[in-house]
Amino acid sequence: MDEAISAARPVDRAGSDRALLAGGVLAGPVWVTVALVQGLTREGFDFRRHPVSVLSNGDLGWLQIANFIAAGLLCVGAAVALRRARHPGLGPRSGPWLIGQYGVGLVLSGVFVADPLDGFPAGTPAGPGEVSWHGFAHFAAGAVAFTALIAACLVAGRRYGRQGERGWAAYSVATGVFFAAAWLALIGSGGRPFAMIGFALAVVAGWAWVSLTLTRTLRD
Incomplete structure (x- = not known):
């Protein structure tokens, strides 16, 4: 009996690792879909003027907050699995650590809400507005996430x-x-439309890289 239990443990761990990696694969598509649907349907939001982060404000702000936190936790879970999986590109240490750091940055980006900006949510004055302490913390969390993703x-x-x-x-x-x-x-541009659109595309590209990289680990 004891031998049977011991033999089952590696299988159980492998199964849980695959589930964690699958969660990491899905994090990007889900995050992008939720953000895109909100950006196209919420009154006053414009991808040319507003970063996705400001969707965390208003009556439906909880959707984007949950989006940040859920995607971040899925990335942290995938990083845990990567520590035990052999990945040819990410390696056993630096890669998993950076994916985990990316996830932590996303979670904190949800916890610390970005400030309303330039007419969003509806009723917010035009212009950049003032930066609150939680808005500053949101920027810092984003910097943690972005730096980790680039480094990974x-x-x-x-x-x-x-x-x-x-x-x-x-x-x-x-x-x-x-x-x-x-x-x-x-x-550098102060949020000009071309830069807003370019950065939105970069976020999608970054998520695609995460999903494809983790998919390779699942496949192998």
Whole structure:
């Protein structure tokens, strides 16, 4: 009996790890879908003027708050599984740590709500408005998440390159560089429409990279 229980434990862990990785794969598509539907349907929101973070305000703000927290927790869970899985690009330490850090940043982005901005929610004065303490904390949490995601892409690109997997290496590096460039453009432009749209596309690209990378681990 004891031998049967001991033999079952590795199987149970493998099953739980696959579930955690699957959750990480789904985090991005769910996050993007929820944010996109809100952005297209909530009064006063404009992707050319508003970052997705401001959707955390208003009567339906809880949807985006939950979106941030759920996606972050799924990424943290995937990072735990990655520590035990052999991933050719992310490795056993730095990659899982960075994916986990990305998840923690997302959770904190939900806990600390961004400030209303430039007419959203409806009734908010035009312009950037004042930054509250929780708005500042939201920016800091975003910086944690974005930095971790960029670093994870570059780390994976380097590891893939060393292993001769040029396609995955190029894809990972390109995603990290695109995300970093879009983020810097957003900061440097003060939120101009082209930068807002560019950064929104970079966020989608970053989530796609996370999902595809974790899918590879599941497949292998």
